[in-house]
Amino acid sequence: MINVIFLTSIITQEIYYLVCGVLAVLVLAGIFFMSKVKTAVLGNRLSAIAMIFGIILVIVRYEYLLKWVLYASLVVGTIIGLIFAKKIKMIEMPQMVALLNGVGGAASGIVAIFAFLEIGADKSVFTTTTSLVAILVGFVTLFGSLVAAGKLHKVLPQKPVVLKNHQLISIILLVLMGAMIPLGVICSDFAIFFLIGAIVFSTLFGIAFTIRVGGADMPITISLLNSLSGVAGAIAGLAIGDVLLVAVGGIVGASGLLLTQIMCRAMNRQLIDILLGKTTVSSTSASQVNVPVTESIEPHNIIDPIEVLKNAKRVIIVPGYGMAIAQAQHLVKQLADKLIGQGAVVKYAVHPVAGRMPGHMNVLLCEANVEYEDLYELDDINPEFKDSDVTIVVGANDVINPAARMAEGTPIYGMPILNVDECSHIIIFNFDLKPGYAGVPNPIYTRTHGVSLQLGDAAKTIANILSKL
Amino acid sequence: MEIILVSIFVVATIIGYFLINNVPSLLHTPLMSGMNALSGVSVLGALIATAEAMEKGYVVLGGIFGSIAIILAMINVVGGFAVTDRMLKMFVHKGEKHD
Numbered sequence: 001m002i003n004v005i006f007l008t009s010i011i012t013q014e015i016y017y018l019v020c021g022v023l024a025v026l027v028l029a030g031i032f033f034m035s036k037v038k039t040a041v042l043g044n045r046l047s048a049i050a051m052i053f054g055i056i057l058v059i060v061r062y063e064y065l066l067k068w069v070l071y072a073s074l075v076v077g078t079i080i081g082l083i084f085a086k087k088i089k090m091i092e093m094p095q096m097v098a099l100l101n102g103v104g105g106a107a108s109g110i111v112a113i114f115a116f117l118e119i120g121a122d123k124s125v126f127t128t129t130t131s132l133v134a135i136l137v138g139f140v141t142l143f144g145s146l147v148a149a150g151k152l153h154k155v156l157p158q159k160p161v162v163l164k165n166h167q168l169i170s171i172i173l174l175v176l177m178g179a180m181i182p183l184g185v186i187c188s189d190f191a192i193f194f195l196i197g198a199i200v201f202s203t204l205f206g207i208a209f210t211i212r213v214g215g216a217d218m219p220i221t222i223s224l225l226n227s228l229s230g231v232a233g234a235i236a237g238l239a240i241g242d243v244l245l246v247a248v249g250g251i252v253g254a255s256g257l258l259l260t261q262i263m264c265r266a267m268n269r270q271l272i273d274i275l276l277g278k279t280t281v282s283s284t285s286a287s288q289v290n291v292p293v294t295e296s297i298e299p300h301n302i303i304d305p306i307e308v309l310k311n312a313k314r315v316i317i318v319p320g321y322g323m324a325i326a327q328a329q330h331l332v333k334q335l336a337d338k339l340i341g342q343g344a345v346v347k348y349a350v351h352p353v354a355g356r357m358p359g360h361m362n363v364l365l366c367e368a369n370v371e372y373e374d375l376y377e378l379d380d381i382n383p384e385f386k387d388s389d390v391t392i393v394v395g396a397n398d399v400i401n402p403a404a405r406m407a408e409g410t411p412i413y414g415m416p417i418l419n420v421d422e423c424s425h426i427i428i429f430n431f432d433l434k435p436g437y438a439g440v441p442n443p444i445y446t447r448t449h450g451v452s453l454q455l456g457d458a459a460k461t462i463a464n465i466l467s468k469l
Numbered sequence: 470m471e472i473i474l475v476s477i478f479v480v481a482t483i484i485g486y487f488l489i490n491n492v493p494s495l496l497h498t499p500l501m502s503g504m505n506a507l508s509g510v511s512v513l514g515a516l517i518a519t520a521e522a523m524e525k526g527y528v529v530l531g532g533i534f535g536s537i538a539i540i541l542a543m544i545n546v547v548g549g550f551a552v553t554d555r556m557l558k559m560f561v562h563k564g565e566k567h568d
Contacts, residue, residue, distance in 0.1 A: 027507065028484060034500055035491040041557045044503050048550040051510065058513045067520055073536040074512075077543020084544065085551030090559075096552065097502050100545050104508040107542035110534055111511050114518035119525060126471050226501055229508040234481075238474050240514050248510040250478045251485030255504045258489050259497060352494055359497030366559045377494055 017243060019057055024247040026050035031251070037372055054244050090367045091324055094356040095152035098222050101229040102145025108232035108249075109138025109199075115239035116184075116195055125185055127239050132181045134235035135195070136202045141228040143206030148213070148221055152356060160214040173205040213274075216321075216398070216437035218356045220263045220274055227256025259358050266352035266378075268404070268415030305427045305452040306468050312389040312425075315339050315346045316381065318418055319361055320354050322395020322431060326458035329368035332394055335462055336370070338469055344389075348374050349381040349418050351399035382419050391423040394458055397436030402443055412438045425450045427465075429458045499556045506549025512542035 027050045033043025059070070088096045112134035115121040121131070150156035163169060177198065184194035213221045230252025237245025264271050309315075317336060323329060336346045348370060354361035362375050385391060393400060400420040404412040420426060421444050428444070432455060435441045444451065454461040492500050519535025 024481065028488060030503075031485065031488045031492075031500075034496060034503065035488075035493065037496065037557075037560050040496060040499065041554065041561055044499070044550060044553045044557055047503060047507060048546075048554075051507070051546055051550070054510065054513055055516070058516050062517060062520060067523070069523070069532055069536060070516055070519060070539065073519075073539035074543055076536075077512075077540040078547045080540070081544040081547030081549075082551055084548040085555060088552060090556070093498060093502070093552075093556075096548070097498075097505055100502070100505045100549055101508070103541045104505065104511065104545040107509065107515055107538045107545065108511040110538035110541075111514035111518050114522060114531075114535070114538075115514075119522045119527070119531070120514065120518035223501070226504060226508075230504065233508050233511045233514075234478055236511055236514055238471075238478065240517060241470060241474065242514055242517070243474070243477060245510055245514050246474050246478045247481040248507050250481035252504045252508045252510075254482040254485035255489045255500065258486055259501060262494070262497075350494075357498055358501060359494055359499070362495045363498045363556055363559070372495060372560050375495055 016057070016061055019053075020243040020247070023050045023054055023057075023244060026053075027248055027251060031255075057244075090363050091327075092153070093363060094218060094222060094360060095149040097357060098145045098149035098152060098225065101222070101225045102142045102149065104229040105138045105141025105145065105225075105232050107138075108229070108236040109135050109142060112138060112232075112236045112239055113195065113199075115236065116191070121240045128185050128188070128191070129181060130235050131239040132184050132194070132198055134232055134239055135198045136177050136180070137228055137235060138232040139199055139202035140206040140209070141225055141232055143203045144210040144221075144228075145206075145225050147207055147210040148218065148225060151210075151213070152218060158214070160212045162212050163208070166208065166212060170205065170208050173201050173208060176201045177205060214437065216353070217267070217269070217274065219353050219358055219360075220260060220267065220269060220271075222357050223256055223259040223263050224271075224274070225256075227253050227260055230254075230256055263353060263358055266416060268412055302448065303425055303427075303450055303452050305454065305465055308390050308425045308427065308452070309339065309465070309469060310342070312339060312344050314384075314388040314390075315344050316349050316385060316388050316391045316420075316423070317346060318349045318351075318391060318393045318396050318400060318420060319365065320351075320394065320396025320399060321356065321361075322397070323429075323458055324355065324361075324364050324395070326395060326431070328394060328429075328458040328462055329364055329370075331459055331462040331466065332392075333365075333368045333370055335392070335466055335469075338466065346374065347376050347381060347384070349378070350375050351378055351396070351418055352416075354396065354399060378416055378418060385419045386422040388423050390425040390427060391420050393420060393426065393428040393430065394462070395430060397430065397442060398438045398440070400442070400444065401436065401438075401440060403440045406443075407440065410438070410440045412440050420444065421447075423450075425452075427452045427454065429454045429461050431456065431458070496557075496560075499553045499560075502549050502556065503553040504549075506546050506553060509542045509545030509549065512539060512546060515539045515542050 030047035033039040116131040234249025515538035522531025
């Protein structure tokens, strides 16, 4: 205790900035180590350590050592966080991340409300402006994330909910949100009304924005909310003049933005469309395209899957979210082990948007004991399809649909896909033959050579094949 | 002061952007949950604001909202780092067995 009090006296402004700088570098180093699997654990821990020191620094610098409320809150939050982290299943990661995004946005929003009321910040135009922006972003993040997490956790309907004039409502809410900032600065006598207005309008916008997002657009939405939670923190940091908040919030904002870009590219979507609510791909698009309607397809086995698998030397497995829904990861791994046992080389082709958040499929496969070295990214695996003996598709549809290369005018045209159709033998374990999320029929299903369709619950169909091998 | 803060924001964003560009898509989920944990950095602001609110005499309101903010931010920090650690160990553990 004596030591700590001694420290207090020596934490001058200069030392404080110096320590903040060191901690920010520590966080950046942590991210640097996250780029390799072997060093990633270390990287994550470095960031965590930086955060712990950040908290200690604040407590010591402001001499809050005797405020028990702060400690109690820190402990309660820690316990709840640990329970969350321990209990969550890997397939539930997207909703966990969505929920945490929201929680972070809420915390930043509350800090900004305090700053707006001149608590923790001095009154100035800069403070009023930044705190209002942080409140807006924070509450959009909170309510957007709550809706997203609710949808992912199936508490809310997963189908996109589109209101009448949805786009117009979104734009009006955005304008109202924007209007709160200059009004709050100019009419400072009625500031409290604009504070309430900012909270209400951003809440409504957050809900309006996410309520119309469907399942497969979730990776983009979650990435964007992740970015916003960082931005909210950074701007709240501007309002209260805290260096670490600004730096770390900026890093998180950049990370989320980058992932959003990657997801948009992988799904062939424009960010602005998502923001303005054109999140669902038109469901009528199937009829506009000259591809045979799917109902007419008979489940067919042009090739004998057992025969093909027994003779296969080079195998590529393409897992989709359908595999995760069927909980078939472990069976897929068993099938792969069996093939490896008979001398085949098995690789997994993972599309960037397979799953419900960036990189989700990799985590699910690693959980099923698949080696991470066997997981291949789109660009690395695509040249190998044509030389492979067999490609096994499990619960994937849009990401293997060659219409993305051929059918101009369809929603997925131009989207990067896995070139499964170049493989001579394809075995598909999908639930049914309905078009995927994008609503475009898949020509592979109607192919007259080299295809075997195993329809129904993937867990059952794979088990069936396994028993015959 | 304001200019310094804004430039810190810009610089951190740019450096962060380039560092994160190096993270393979294999690790995007843990990256995101780790970033998530970092966005709980607002716990620092929550600590400052709560203490100041209570000192200024808003003991009840400041205490309630401040505690909520601290608890929420802490859930974010601890939950995020812990679940990222759990996930990454899943990756590395397999890697070691493989060697």
